[in-house]
Amino acid sequence: MKVVLENLTKKFPPRNKKSGSDVIAVNNFNFEFPDGKLIGLLGPSGCGKSTALNLISGLQKPTSGKIYFGDDEVTTLEPEKRGVGLVFQNYALYPHLTVRQNIIFPLQNFKGKDKLTKAEMNERALEIAKLVQIDMLMDRKPSELSGGQQQRVAIARALVKMPRVLLLDEPLSNLDARLRLQTREEIKRIQQKTGITTVFVTHDQEEAMSISDLIVVMRDGVVQQIGKPQEVYDDPKNLFVAKFLGTPPINVFDGCVKGQKLYIGEEFIMEAPGVGDADVYVGIRPEGFVLDEGGVLSCALDRVEVMGRDISVVASHKNAHATVRAIVSSDSNVNITAATVKFSVKPSKIDIYDKETEERIAIGVKNG
Numbered sequence: 001m002k003v004v005l006e007n008l009t010k011k012f013p014p015r016n017k018k019s020g021s022d023v024i025a026v027n028n029f030n031f032e033f034p035d036g037k038l039i040g041l042l043g044p045s046g047c048g049k050s051t052a053l054n055l056i057s058g059l060q061k062p063t064s065g066k067i068y069f070g071d072d073e074v075t076t077l078e079p080e081k082r083g084v085g086l087v088f089q090n091y092a093l094y095p096h097l098t099v100r101q102n103i104i105f106p107l108q109n110f111k112g113k114d115k116l117t118k119a120e121m122n123e124r125a126l127e128i129a130k131l132v133q134i135d136m137l138m139d140r141k142p143s144e145l146s147g148g149q150q151q152r153v154a155i156a157r158a159l160v161k162m163p164r165v166l167l168l169d170e171p172l173s174n175l176d177a178r179l180r181l182q183t184r185e186e187i188k189r190i191q192q193k194t195g196i197t198t199v200f201v202t203h204d205q206e207e208a209m210s211i212s213d214l215i216v217v218m219r220d221g222v223v224q225q226i227g228k229p230q231e232v233y234d235d236p237k238n239l240f241v242a243k244f245l246g247t248p249p250i251n252v253f254d255g256c257v258k259g260q261k262l263y264i265g266e267e268f269i270m271e272a273p274g275v276g277d278a279d280v281y282v283g284i285r286p287e288g289f290v291l292d293e294g295g296v297l298s299c300a301l302d303r304v305e306v307m308g309r310d311i312s313v314v315a316s317h318k319n320a321h322a323t324v325r326a327i328v329s330s331d332s333n334v335n336i337t338a339a340t341v342k343f344s345v346k347p348s349k350i351d352i353y354d355k356e357t358e359e360r361i362a363i364g365v366k367n368g
């Protein structure tokens with residue numbers, strides 16, 4: 001089931017009605033969520049991603065714009081009539097009901113031709129429980145389950161009514177790091193097996209990039225960029241997207257272009273064909289640095305952090321906006337007693353941005 005948003009906007013009234021202006025949570029959102037795909041809505045707190053999810057579900061009504069499920073407009077349709085499954089951050093399980101009863105609960109509201117017998121409800125609940133691998137826990141109550149198990153129950157409850165669209169609102173936020181990794185893999189497996197169009201809201205860019213077919217990056221209610229995770233990471237449209245995606249984050253320097261050559265401070269970094277003279281922001285991904293005694297960029301060495309398969313070289317530079325982090329192979333020989341460290345830089349891992357608009361400036365043809 002594809003989901004289409006047309007000029008979707010949601011405004012909230014100001015807290016100060018006399019002098020304040022409306023708060024625009026979602027601003028002119030246009031997008032088609034492809035049928036059978038997992039789409040990540042990604043952005044910092046307050047960017048409008050959860051509001052967008054609530055608009056799709058029907059929990060909130062848009063100020064303007066339209067929502068379609070397939071060819072059917074559902075903009076004003078009540079939530080229970082849209083055929084959506086919702087999974088919340090806090091699980092929202094009924095504590096006095098068993099796992100089986102929690103999963104069956106949505107089926108008890110089916111009426112008319114959709115109404116199921118008790119045997120049919122139990123059969124469907126067991127089928128979904130097996131899919132999310134909790135069929136051995138059916139007689140337990142939520143208090144007897146781990147956080148990850150409770151989240152699986154919440155997903156099963158959303159799936160049991162065979163929704164047209166599955167909506168997940170920060171579903172992993174309450175889990176520890178190892179369980180988050182395991183559960184996000186499970187979500188991807190379940191989505192691929194069911195083929196249900198799924199919208200996954202998160203502020204965690206690693207989560208979104210690891211399981212999403214497409215990601216939608218939002219800021220202040222406005223869509224910044226839409227694309228496949230790796231494509232958005234490699235070719236961000238602006239500095240916000242570049243800084244939001246990536247762990248450790250992209251390193252940002254003040255630089256300039258003179259005579260189609262890119263400089264950071266006095267150091268010539270690379271050719272910049274087709275770019276006019278201007279002061280720019282220079283973004284270099286942590287994996288874009290190569291330790292090189294004859295390298296083009298000199299930094300003051302602060303420390304070296306060993307991370308197992310990689311080494312993080314932590315340094316500083318007078319033109320950097322923050323501490324510089326370079327990720328290099330654990331085989332690299334770093335002189336930890338040296339005052340400075342020099343890097344070559346991979347051209348494919350460098351982008352430059354307009355200082356006024358923060359939009360990315362194309363540099364000839366990227367290579368390397």
